[in-house]
Amino acid sequence: MTTYEKELADQLAQRYPELPLPQMIAKLTEIGVIDYSRCKTLSVREYVNALVRSGCKKMDAMWKASEKFACSYEYIRKCMYYYKDINLC
Template sequence: MTRYEKELIRMIGMRFGELAPQQLVEKLTRIGVIDITLCKVLTIREFVAALQKNGMKKIDAMWMASEQFACTYEYVRKCMYYYTDVNL
């Protein structure tokens, strides 16, 4: 863990330690610490991966994701192939 990460954790604990996890995420998103675009990418990638684990073909799972998240197939495709470093 870098010094920046350690300091960020310390500052968040001091300022927002009393917040519930959902409130903390909302607050950090609102002030710009959490990148909502990357959160969307991660959500789509995890959704597609879960469908694939259940036996669905990748392309079909990607179409389902576009329907689930009300976005275009091209956006899902971008999430799957452009943002390759976003994984749990």
């Protein structure tokens, strides 16, 4: 972690000590620290990749993602192929 990341983590822990991680992420999104559209893309990519790792064909996994996230197949395709710089690891 960078100095900035550590400081932000410390400040958030002091200000919101009772918040569990999911609520902390929601709070950071609410105040604009986390880019919501990049989070959506990351969620889609990780969901599709998990299905592919479990043996599902990529196209089928992408269709399942469009159903799960209630969006178009084109949006899923854009998340998978257009945004290459957004990955969990």
